[in-house]
Amino acid sequence: MPTRYYNIDDILTDAQKIPAVFQIPVPGMGYLEHGRSESTDIKQGARLELPLWMAEPLAVSGESDNLPNGFVTVSPPAPFNSRVINALKANAINVDLRSQTMYFFRLGQRWVELTGDETLLDQILQAFTERAAIVNDYAYNTRSTALMTDNTEFMGKLDETEVKLFRAAHDASRQFKKWVSIKK
CATH class of the missing domain: 1.20.58.2050 (Methane Monooxygenase Hydroxylase; Chain G, domain 1)
Incomplete structure (x- = not known):
């Protein structure tokens, strides 16, 4: 079911945290991991809890021979x-x-x-x-x-x-x- 942009229930559902493991290093996005404003890198294998709206596209994007599971793998x-x-x-x-x-x-x-x-x-x-x-x-x-x-x-x-x-x-x-x- 696609989310409806103005539906508050969909917005709050999309905000639920999903455990994710990064499959590649991500430069300049370390503030997601550390909660600081400094710009560091997310290292490959870093475990983060991402909101569903962010984890979903990262899990399905980049699916290719080198990344069969996307940029991140998600856990329940x-x-x-x-x-x-x-x-x-x-x-x-x-x-x-x-x-x-x-x-x-x-x-x-x-x-x-x-x-x-x-x-x-x-x-x-x-x-x-x-x-x-x-x-x-x-x-x-x-x-x-x-x-x-x-x-x-x-x-x-x-x-x-x-x-x-x-x-x-x-x-x-x-x-x-x-x-x-x-x-x-």
């Missing part, structure tokens, strides 16, 4: 480490995705587009499907006192995609109940 970002993925496999509903990143599913989509990691795609899709059913249940049953006690804790674990899904389902439920009451 922290939200997709084995600990988080294993927790999602075990019980996706109880994983606090917001503590990983507010844009877990958007970042997952962009990461899969960049790397083509079908295994991660399957795991993220499975987790989203399981969580969406619970989000929908909460959205349609907000008057239940049992759910309302857990509602704040539950909502605090959702990423932005799930929050938008909750709001849409809750609004649809309210509108449906209003429509049904008019029909009577």
